[in-house]
Amino acid sequence: MMLSEPDLTALAITLKMALLTTLILLLLGTPLAWWLARTRWRFKFLLEAVIALPLVLPPTVLGFYLLIALGPHGPVGELMESLGGRPLAFTFTGLVIGSVIYSMPFVIQPLQSAFAAVGRRPLEVAATLRASPLDRFFTIAVPLARHGFLTAVVLGFAHTVGEFGVVLMIGGNIPGETQVVSIAIYDHVEGLDYTHAHWLSGGLLLASFLMLMVVYAINRRFRSFQP
Amino acid sequence: MTIEARFHIEKAGFTQDVDLCLPARGITALFGPSGCGKTTLLRAIAGLERHAGGFLKVGDMTWQEGNRFIPPHRRPLGYVFQEASLFAHLTVRCNLEYGIKRVPKSARRISLQQTIELLGIGHLLDRKPGLLSGGERQRVAIARALAVSPRLLLMDEPLTGLDLASKQEILPYLESLHDELEIPVIYVSHVLEEITRMADYLVLLEAGRVVATGAIHEMLTRLDLPLAHDSDASAIFEATVAGNDKDYHLTYLDFAGGQFTVIRKELPVGSAVRLRVAARDVSLTLEHQSDTSILNIFPATVDEIIPEGKAHVTVRLMVGGISMLASVTLKSASVLDLHPGKSVYAQVKSVALLS
Structure with a gap:
């Protein structure tokens, strides 16, 4: 086995973080994307701009603000302490919170555009066929937007696996708690341990490529069914 | 049995005032040039658009009055849109079954088999909508609307956008609908030919208001109305x-x-x-x-x-x-x-x- 014990732990933490982040983003992002795709609210663009911020901000900027917010003197940190908890900076929970914000546009944007592409008409038709609003959402909107869900899940997951800057700022580098693969690679390179860096990097490269390949292949099949 | 509809509709630069009492049997056509508010009125009747202060009573069912507004999915109606709008992710059979599944057994008066036969789509059931012709799609859409056993069928220019061959293909089915089912139909069209073939009762609309209403043969020969002055009068x-x-x-x-x-x-x-x-x-x-x-x-x-x-x-x-x-x-x-x-x-x- 070419992966050391700490490397495997880092891998497990990375997967756990990415899975949790993706799940949370799906739960939060689906209703938000649905609302964004259908609302005629005048100031929608403000919210859209905020959601897109992580696309353009250097991850260190995002990480810096999160560190301040989640740290013992930040608003979230103080809230946690007043509730008897401890600040979230340098914890796994803090890491997940950071990832959720960092990967948000990668989940919301594909969902929003997929919902927008569904349009109002199929939902109106479903309404005239006795389907309640919730029923229409799950039986019409979600299946018609399925390629958006697939893209959102894979992009959200892969992007979270690949994050570095935010993690370094708010997660620190605590083996067994907040050390993820991308940082482990950095450590290996710093320590001139190129063999292990190769194995981890190569593994990540292959896994990412496979995931994206699957998405594009499946999306192509979905599209061929559309009229 | 009548359909009573009163709506005051205001939309960006367009006002529509309608006060109608229509027979709740046969085919009633809403006829007028494009942009006269036919579709808007039909959507208001379906409840797809809510206009405050409206009143709508279909037979003994009050669908809108004061603050009372029955949402479209609780109204026993069928709606055929101008584009067939079949659900792309479902086969023809699943499209047809979508509505039936949501209608309680006691309210089903038309069977799936009946609608399939009436519109001649038995050979299409296992296909996906993307593989159907325009005419076939619209026939499936009509069958799908009928399959929920509606007490009122609303049709929004179901033939517009189809080529002549598809129109000729669908018209006989629409006519057999008229002859075989006792469902009142409100049919929106701007084509006189369709109206003369099918309608029993006519509502003439112009720029958001009702010009005249009456039995079709009366309306076609009234010299004070534009219909009698058409080149195809x-x-x-x-x-x-x-x-x-x-x-x-x-x-x-x-x-x-x-x-x-x-x-x-x-x-x-x-x-x-x-x-x-x-x-x-x-x-x-x-x-x-x-x-x-x-x-x-x-x-x-x-x-x-x-x-x-x-x-x-x-x-x-x-x-x-x-x-x-x-x-x-x-x-x-x-x-x-x-x-x-x-x-x-x-x-x-x-x-x-x-x-």
């Missing part, structure tokens, strides 16, 4: 097959004002047909012509005359209590001394069988 007659003539290959059709003779159609005696007589195919004489090749000649009384352009007049005739239109030249009208109350003979050159 015509009158329609409900007739029954009285008999067939084998030797001359003819069919006799009885209507309230007499009997039409047409080229033989393979129709059983007693069956109901709708006939159309275009105004330009009717000429007038003062005496009954016996030495003529025209078979259909009826005694008639001039009811009303109105000038049409510079050289013509449109004459409304009464043939045994039924109105008919004739388009003649101003000169002829003057030579024959046509005036209301005058007795004439209407010679009908050509009769179209609509169903």
Whole structure:
């Protein structure tokens, strides 16, 4: 086995973080994307701009603000302490919170555009066929937007696996708690341990490529069914 | 049974005031030029758009009154949109079943099999909508709307956007709908041809307001309405097959004002047909012509005359209590001394069988 014990732990933490982040983003992002795709609210663009911020901000900027917010003197940190908890900076929970914000546009944007592409008409038709609003959402909107869900899940997951800057700022580098693969690679390179860096990097490269390949292949099949 | 609808609709620069009482049987057409508010009215009736202060009662069901508003999915209606709008992720069969599954068993009066047969789509059931032709798609959409056993069927220009062949393919199905199901239909169209073929009752709309309402044959021959001044102006007659003539290959059709003779159609005696007589195919004489090749000649009384352009007049005739239109030249009208109350003979050159 070419992966050391700490490397495997880092891998497990990375997967756990990415899975949790993706799940949370799906739960939060689906209703938000649905609302964004259908609302005629005048100031929608403000919210859209905020959601897109992580696309353009250097991850260190995002990480810096999160560190301040989640740290013992930040608003979230103080809230946690007043509730008897401890600040979230340098914890796994803090890491997940950071990832959720960092990967948000990668989940919301594909969902929003997929919902927008569904349009109002199929939902109106479903309404005239006795389907309640919730029923229409799950039986019409979600299946018609399925390629958006697939893209959102894979992009959200892969992007979270690949994050570095935010993690370094708010997660620190605590083996067994907040050390993820991308940082482990950095450590290996710093320590001139190129063999292990190769194995981890190569593994990540292959896994990412496979995931994206699957998405594009499946999306192509979905599209061929559309009229 | 009636449908009562009162709406005051205001949309970006467009106001619509409607106060209607329609018969809750047969096909009622909402007819008017594009942009006159037909679709908006239909959507308000379906509840797809909510307009405050509206009132809508269909038979004994109140769908909208004051603050009471039944959302569309709780109204027992069927809606056929201008584009078929089939669910792309479902097969034809699943599209048809989508609505039925959501209708309680006790409220199902039309079976899936019935709608499939009525619209002739049995061979399409396992296909995805993307692989159907335009006409096939619209037939599936109509079947899907019927399959929920609606108490009111709303159709928004179901033939617009289809090519002529697809239209010809669907029209017979729509007509059989009319004959076989006792569901009141509100049918939106801007094509006079469709209306004359199918409608029983007509609502004429213009720029958001109702110009006139009435039974279709009345409306088509009212000289104060634009329909009688269309280049295709015509009158329609409900007739029954009285008999067939084998030797001359003819069919006799009885209507309230007499009997039409047409080229033989393979129709059983007693069956109901709708006939159309275009105004330009009717000429007038003062005496009954016996030495003529025209078979259909009826005694008639001039009811009303109105000038049409510079050289013509449109004459409304009464043939045994039924109105008919004739388009003649101003000169002829003057030579024959046509005036209301005058007795004439209407010679009908050509009769179209609509169903």
